[in-house]
Amino acid sequence: MTEQKPIKVYVKVDDQSRITAVGSSIFITDPTGWVQIDEGYGDHYAHAQSQYFDSLTTGDGVYKYKLEGSGAVERSADEIAADVAAKPSPAPTAQEDADALLVDHEYRLTLLELGV
Template sequence: MQTPKSRVYVLCDSESRVLRLEGEYSLPADLTGWTKIDEGYGDRFSLAQSHYLDKPLYDGAILRYKLVDSVLVERTAEEIEADKAALPKPEPTAEDDTNAMMVDHEYRLTLLELGLNE
């Protein structure tokens, strides 16, 4: 008896960026919204999350691949940089607040020492 082929599916966002990639062993029960992109034998197809792509699916917090005409394509450096620029700026940490207070304190002390506190 021949082993059936393993399938590879992707889930994309509205801009065709690949959010998830799953092989046969980890396919969700409901494939609504998923696109089949390949099938074959071996770990590349069965364990697609770790064996299908040359690079990780994400570049930090940014999606690295997109789907173009049912083919996975690595996004350009410009596309990735545009996504990085659009990320929300992180909130200041407690350390950032403390450093800002220390700088302000040093500034005020310097003004006092120079007699410019009026």
Template sequence: MDMYRVYAKINESGSIVETNSSAFLSDTTGWVQIDEGMGDQYHHAQGNYFQKPKYDERGIPRYAYVPDGDPKWRERTPEEMDADYVPPQPVKTVDELAAENELLRAQVQSLADRGEFIEDCIAEMAMQVYQ
């Protein structure tokens, strides 16, 4: 059996956001080795290395990198994961979008009217100056 190295990509907060194996990485720049071994867990580390999915149901990374640890990763606490959660923004209704669209149309028309007024003023001033 072949020996494979497991690599991880780490985000700015130290969470593991991606895993892969030396079997599939030709360039490990930007990756950190977190383990090595034989078998499917190491060969297909993308989905088989951790016992649980890399992300929870909200899309929050479940594991953290531990540079001096053995293993070099740990499962993040619920409090750590909750701190990363950003609730989705409420979706606007069609009526709200229609009202916003109407307001924007009125603002654009007002700016166009003002631009025409300024152009007329400049033309009138030019006629006074050059008479």
């Protein structure tokens, strides 16, 4: 009988050690660029995406966890707030662009009517 190998749990991190992805050795065939955080037997390890974190990001799309040493820890509220503040402003929507053009048009017409 063949001895079963333990399932390894990996995370991928960005340049600031924020965890951006999680997976197990069942699905990750090339662990290059991944960091192992755990190993064992059973569904808990096999289905790491649903077992280790409730969600990797906040509602704002900011990563909630970081790699510290060889384990994952939740980032502080201050760290998350700093990431939210550093996010660029979203591009205006088509409706916002149209509204801005309409306001500009009305402004120019008013100036013409006033003879300014």
